[in-house]
Amino acid sequence: MINAIGRDIPEFVEGFGPVKKYLGAFNSLPEGNCYGPPIKRAAVGQSKLYHSLEDLFKSLKIESGMTFSFHHHLRNGDELVNQVLYTASRLGLKNITVSLTAAFATHAPMIEYIKNGLVTSLRTSGVYGGLALALSRGILPTPVLLHSHGGRPRSLRSGELKVDVAFIAAPSADDRGNITGVIGKSACGSLGYAFPDADYATHVVAVTDNLVPYPLIPASIGQNKVDHVVLIDSLGDPQGIVSGTTRITKDPVGLHIADTAAKVIEASGLLKNGFSFQTGAGGASLAAAHFVGQMMRAQNIKGGFALGGITGYMVDLLEEGLFGNLFDVQSFDLESVKSIARNPNHLEVSSDLYANPFNSGCLVNDLDVVILGATEIDVDFNVNVITGSDGVLMGAAGGHPDTAAGAKMTVIVTTLLRSRLPIVVDKVITATTPGETVDVLVTEYGLAVNPARADLRDRFVAAGLPVKDIQELKNLAHKMAGVPQTIAFDGPIIGLVEYRDGTIIDVVRAPNL
Amino acid sequence: MKSVVKPAQAGTLESNDIMIIVEPGANGIVLELESIVKKQYGQAISQTIIETVKSYGLTDLNVKAIDKGALDYAIRARLVTALSRAGLGPGSEG
Amino acid sequence: MIVRRSALFVPGNNPGMLQTAGLFGADVVILDLEDAVAPNEKDAARELVARALLNIDYGQAQKCVRLNSLDTFCDDDLKEIVPSQPDLLMLPKVHRASDIKELAGQLDKLERPSQKRIEILAIIESPQGLAEVYDIARSHDRLMGLLMGAEDYTAMVGSLRTKGGEEIAVARALLVNAAAAAGIESFDAVFTDVNDEEGLIKDTLLAKNLGFTGKGAINPRQVKPINETFNPSPLEIDYARRILKALRQAEKEGSGVASVGGKMVDAPVAKRAVNVMNLARKLRLLGQEDE
Numbered sequence: 001m002i003n004a005i006g007r008d009i010p011e012f013v014e015g016f017g018p019v020k021k022y023l024g025a026f027n028s029l030p031e032g033n034c035y036g037p038p039i040k041r042a043a044v045g046q047s048k049l050y051h052s053l054e055d056l057f058k059s060l061k062i063e064s065g066m067t068f069s070f071h072h073h074l075r076n077g078d079e080l081v082n083q084v085l086y087t088a089s090r091l092g093l094k095n096i097t098v099s100l101t102a103a104f105a106t107h108a109p110m111i112e113y114i115k116n117g118l119v120t121s122l123r124t125s126g127v128y129g130g131l132a133l134a135l136s137r138g139i140l141p142t143p144v145l146l147h148s149h150g151g152r153p154r155s156l157r158s159g160e161l162k163v164d165v166a167f168i169a170a171p172s173a174d175d176r177g178n179i180t181g182v183i184g185k186s187a188c189g190s191l192g193y194a195f196p197d198a199d200y201a202t203h204v205v206a207v208t209d210n211l212v213p214y215p216l217i218p219a220s221i222g223q224n225k226v227d228h229v230v231l232i233d234s235l236g237d238p239q240g241i242v243s244g245t246t247r248i249t250k251d252p253v254g255l256h257i258a259d260t261a262a263k264v265i266e267a268s269g270l271l272k273n274g275f276s277f278q279t280g281a282g283g284a285s286l287a288a289a290h291f292v293g294q295m296m297r298a299q300n301i302k303g304g305f306a307l308g309g310i311t312g313y314m315v316d317l318l319e320e321g322l323f324g325n326l327f328d329v330q331s332f333d334l335e336s337v338k339s340i341a342r343n344p345n346h347l348e349v350s351s352d353l354y355a356n357p358f359n360s361g362c363l364v365n366d367l368d369v370v371i372l373g374a375t376e377i378d379v380d381f382n383v384n385v386i387t388g389s390d391g392v393l394m395g396a397a398g399g400h401p402d403t404a405a406g407a408k409m410t411v412i413v414t415t416l417l418r419s420r421l422p423i424v425v426d427k428v429i430t431a432t433t434p435g436e437t438v439d440v441l442v443t444e445y446g447l448a449v450n451p452a453r454a455d456l457r458d459r460f461v462a463a464g465l466p467v468k469d470i471q472e473l474k475n476l477a478h479k480m481a482g483v484p485q486t487i488a489f490d491g492p493i494i495g496l497v498e499y500r501d502g503t504i505i506d507v508v509r510a511p512n513l
Numbered sequence: 514m515k516s517v518v519k520p521a522q523a524g525t526l527e528s529n530d531i532m533i534i535v536e537p538g539a540n541g542i543v544l545e546l547e548s549i550v551k552k553q554y555g556q557a558i559s560q561t562i563i564e565t566v567k568s569y570g571l572t573d574l575n576v577k578a579i580d581k582g583a584l585d586y587a588i589r590a591r592l593v594t595a596l597s598r599a600g601l602g603p604g605s606e607g
Numbered sequence: 608m609i610v611r612r613s614a615l616f617v618p619g620n621n622p623g624m625l626q627t628a629g630l631f632g633a634d635v636v637i638l639d640l641e642d643a644v645a646p647n648e649k650d651a652a653r654e655l656v657a658r659a660l661l662n663i664d665y666g667q668a669q670k671c672v673r674l675n676s677l678d679t680f681c682d683d684d685l686k687e688i689v690p691s692q693p694d695l696l697m698l699p700k701v702h703r704a705s706d707i708k709e710l711a712g713q714l715d716k717l718e719r720p721s722q723k724r725i726e727i728l729a730i731i732e733s734p735q736g737l738a739e740v741y742d743i744a745r746s747h748d749r750l751m752g753l754l755m756g757a758e759d760y761t762a763m764v765g766s767l768r769t770k771g772g773e774e775i776a777v778a779r780a781l782l783v784n785a786a787a788a789a790g791i792e793s794f795d796a797v798f799t800d801v802n803d804e805e806g807l808i809k810d811t812l813l814a815k816n817l818g819f820t821g822k823g824a825i826n827p828r829q830v831k832p833i834n835e836t837f838n839p840s841p842l843e844i845d846y847a848r849r850i851l852k853a854l855r856q857a858e859k860e861g862s863g864v865a866s867v868g869g870k871m872v873d874a875p876v877a878k879r880a881v882n883v884m885n886l887a888r889k890l891r892l893l894g895q896e897d898e
Contacts, residue, residue, distance in 0.1 A: 419581065530621075586659060
């Protein structure tokens with residue numbers, strides 16, 4: 001069947017079930033009631049503490065066919081997923097569904113657990129590294145479900161994703177189950193992606209390598225939601241968890257794009273007191289924040305809130321008073337971890353509050369501007385951030401579709417060519433974010449405005465910005481690089497791209513490797 | 514008939530560049546191409562290299578090219594330099 | 608009118624940088640065959656630059672190639688580069704007027720009749736070059752400007768190169784004066800600390816106040832600060848506006864003398880005011896009321 005952006009998707013997928021067709025960014029409405037986990041009880045004097053994962057598995061009677069969930073706040077330093085799967089494998093379990101909010105190179109051991117039948121289904125916002133390549137080759141018996149950061153809490157709330165055991169990596173915990181991410185050797189700052197799991201999982205398990213005396217105050221997730229605490233030697237490699245200082249790019253092309261993006265924001269009329277803003281941690285995105293900060297300073301504008309994955313750069317803007325609050329679903333670097341620990345205006349928020357389209361109001365709905373990247377963007381402004389130009393899984397949807405849908409203006413920043421490859425194409429290989437939610441494309445060769453936003457186009461032209469038609473940008477790329485050969489993608493379906501509302505916006509087919 | 518008498522190379526492995534190595538051959542024009550954009554531009558790169566080699570009147574040559582996303586003008590420039598270093602003057606391509 | 612505030616150097620053997628050089632708003636892009644290219648790569652860089660000139664769209668920027676000096680690889684450079692029709696050629700290590708005449712003579716031979724006449728930009732970077740700078744400045748009508756080469760110059764004089772630039776104060780003044788006397792442009796030395804934007808702006812403002820018409824840039828990030836510093840400031844535009852108004856008023860009243868703020872407006876001041884307004888107009892810095 002053909003969905004609202006013209007993608008051909010199957011009506012039924014083996015191992016997944018019937019497919020809900022994407023109808024447009026705002027056309028599918030929620031139905032029914034929230035899913036509820038079992039009512040729980042902790043008896044007086046009952047210990048929650050375990051000293052090994054194996055003890056926990058045996059005590060909880062964790063068995064084949066269950067669904068495990070994990071967050072990705074430890075990023076490429078995470079070892080918990082591997083340790084849990086190792087334990088499950090040793091105990092002979094099979095047919096496990098893994099819900100991991102994003103998968104990194106460190107999770108490559110999962111390849112073996114897929115091959116031996118332990119892991120048979122995977123839900124994630126995106127996959128990097130060796131696991132991505134293996135999944136692209138089709139090693140998983142069912143297609144990987146690729147969701148957005150807002151789509152996942154929606155699926156927990158609706159019960160489409162039922163988690164039997166949530167393994168929450170907790171950089172610090174006490175023995176009653178109060179946990180936080182801001183201290184400990186594996187400190188990662190915000191635990192925002194884990195919050196919904198604590199609300200909806202049948203068994204909520206905090207796994208820590210830093211047990212602190214009761215009570216741990218302040219706790220991110222409290223003892224009233226955590227059923228069990230497991231103390232292990234190490235959650236992972238701190239080097240891979242947070243990066244050092246995130247610095248603004250020195251790449252002149254990236255800076256040039258960022259400078260134009262900042263001028264676009266100024267010309268949009270949205271840059272005024274109370275301005276709310278989100279930007280990625282990528283080179284050009286962060287540099288755009290730098291230029292926007294300069295403008296706010298020069299024009300004495302005091303922003304409202306900045307949102308999303310937080311970097312030290314945004315912390316500087318907060319501390320300077322250019323923004324009133326940071327809403328932090330994920331702390332990218334050491335500076336943001338330190339800030340969230342000490343600054344009451346730097347707030348930890350759950351992925352549900354951040355971006356769930358089907359709750360009583362998420363933060364992305366109040367964004368004025370979001371700046372996002374793209375691996376490809378097509379002439380209908382549909383954006384791909386999940387697969388590379390060769391069709392191989394290589395990135396994450398993250399909050400891309402959510403923020404694009406919520407923000408008053410969504411700006412995509414990218415070079416027009418990446419090495420020789422044109423980034424503006426006729427049709428993206430994989431649609432992640434629909435064009436109707438994307439307003440402006442900024443490249444080093446000029447910018448293009450979604451025809452639906454003639455109001456913005458007029459403002460940019462009046463401001464003397466280099467506005468072009470998106471076809472014109474595509475043609476320019478072809479003039480420089482030549483027209484690329486088209487690659488046929490007719491392999492089996494290895495991935496389903498779920499839009500934030502639970503419908504399927506696209507499928508990922510196995511590339512010819 | 515012209516021929517290449519010694520091996521030579523030009524270009525680098527940096528982004529947007531191409532390294533081209535030419536050496537005497539005996540089995541026609543044999544091209545070994547590695548490229549980060551082979552799926553999208555493999556044919557175009559091969560065509561550029563083979564046309565340029567032919568414009569020198571060469572019939573036997575081994576060419577190895579490691580491409581990091583070079584545009585057409587850079588591919589031609591590196592190939593011409595490699596051929597010149599191998600002892601050939603300019604072809605009709607120049 | 609041609610505006611040449613910023614002249615951006617780009618390494619001649621780097622395809623990626625050659626491809627993007629036109630994006631940063633530089634008034635002149637200088638594809639460099641000299642210092643940025645190792646001696647054993649000169650052939651490769653020439654081939655690349657010659658094709659870049661023909662294939663890459665540098666937009667509004669004027670295309671310049673920095674040649675190797677006359678006593679090294681200049682002849683080979685010219686044979687390859689002239690057919691690719693650069694707007695300018697930059698000759699380094701110019702010590703005397705005859706250097707320019709020699710290059711001009713070669714261009715006379717190599718240029719095709721249909722080709723736009725190539726202009727020359729000379730780098731003055733030796734004590735001898737500065738001693739003879741006025742002779743050099745008026746040596747040939749192909750010469751459009753002089754660029755101060757401070758690194759070589761200070762090394763040869765034996766002075767310490769500093770950010771403040773006291774050691775090149777005389778050299779700058781000599782070069783600016785020679786260029787002004789010959790009616791050609793003058794470009795200040797590059798500012799080498801690419802991470803010090805504040806220092807760059809200070810250095811550029813000094814150059815502008817000394818009378819330089821433009822400045823070299825060694826990193827694309829330096830282009831915007833240089834351009835913005837050389838743009839007429841609101842104060843300069845306002846002053847020029849008042850001078851032109853006073854002149855019109857004097858003309859209307861049949862008086863031969865105009866004055867602004869009690870000072871008489873003489874011809875050079877009037878000409879400068881016209882230049883400032885023309886530059887501001889070209890750079891779209893004026894409002895409706897000036898049109």
